[in-house]
Amino acid sequence: MRPTTVKVDCGKAAGEFPFPENGLSLNTLDVDINTIIRDEHSTDSNAMFSQGSNALKKTIRSENEADRLDVEVLTREAFWNLYRPGCDEHYTTHLIRGHGDFLPDLTFVAEVDGEIVGSIIYTRSWVIDELDERVETATFGPLCVHPAWQRRGVGSALIGHSRALAVEKGYPAIIILGDPHNYCKHGFKTGKDLGVCTLDGKYPLGLLVLELRQGFFASSQQWKFQTSEVYEFDAAQVEVYDARFPPKEKKYQYSQELFAMLVRAVVE
Numbered sequence: 001m002r003p004t005t006v007k008v009d010c011g012k013a014a015g016e017f018p019f020p021e022n023g024l025s026l027n028t029l030d031v032d033i034n035t036i037i038r039d040e041h042s043t044d045s046n047a048m049f050s051q052g053s054n055a056l057k058k059t060i061r062s063e064n065e066a067d068r069l070d071v072e073v074l075t076r077e078a079f080w081n082l083y084r085p086g087c088d089e090h091y092t093t094h095l096i097r098g099h100g101d102f103l104p105d106l107t108f109v110a111e112v113d114g115e116i117v118g119s120i121i122y123t124r125s126w127v128i129d130e131l132d133e134r135v136e137t138a139t140f141g142p143l144c145v146h147p148a149w150q151r152r153g154v155g156s157a158l159i160g161h162s163r164a165l166a167v168e169k170g171y172p173a174i175i176i177l178g179d180p181h182n183y184c185k186h187g188f189k190t191g192k193d194l195g196v197c198t199l200d201g202k203y204p205l206g207l208l209v210l211e212l213r214q215g216f217f218a219s220s221q222q223w224k225f226q227t228s229e230v231y232e233f234d235a236a237q238v239e240v241y242d243a244r245f246p247p248k249e250k251k252y253q254y255s256q257e258l259f260a261m262l263v264r265a266v267v268e
Helices: 045-051 065-079 089-097 154-168 180-186 235-242 255-264
Strands: 006-008 058-062 108-112 115-128 134-145 173-177 207-211 223-226 265-267
Touching: 058 154, 065 089, 065 115, 065 134, 089 115, 089 134, 089 235, 108 154, 115 154, 115 173, 134 154, 154 180, 180 207, 255 265
Parallel strands: 134 173
Antiparallel strands: 006 265, 058 108, 108 115, 115 134, 115 223, 173 207
């Protein structure tokens, strides 16, 4: 078997990545590099969050309408300056809730003593087989955790809780765009391993697949992944929406370079 290799094309701008950057939950990458728990020695981060300090009441529950502003504030705080100066993930969250592809039944918040410290939001996505038949899948992102609660099992608990419900609802897979460091411990594999590629036939390193129905992807040699259109929007709209929130300084940090490299990396 030919070994899988990773190619990083440093000649392309980050904006040329075939997925919308806001959809990378790096979420949809959907996801804050700092939000997912990276405790290499823990095999049950859900339990780690549930136990923790016994004096604190920890809960994972469905998001409700009253939570929306708090979640957007949390999301903004978690992603600010992480992938670019400022962020757009809070605006993405705002758009998702009003879109037809929003999956509220899979969207949850994590609370500690009644305060929201984490959030995971889902949308519909699809895979298209070689016969051009479309099958609905689930995609999460943004996924975020308050900086004070990162590395304490919150992100892993949200993933585990929503994953179990996605299985019950019959989804064949959860497909995201994210950092493999954050998700391989949850069972995600690179799209290349399961024949899942972008609509233009590429295999980005950040295209990650969690097969919920064993053997599902074996029925076709290649599957093309399609995200919701909700992740596509004008950057100028982000600035208008962000003006509703308290001012924060936009600045450069090295994680933005790492993100730019990641979104240009492809698996061959």
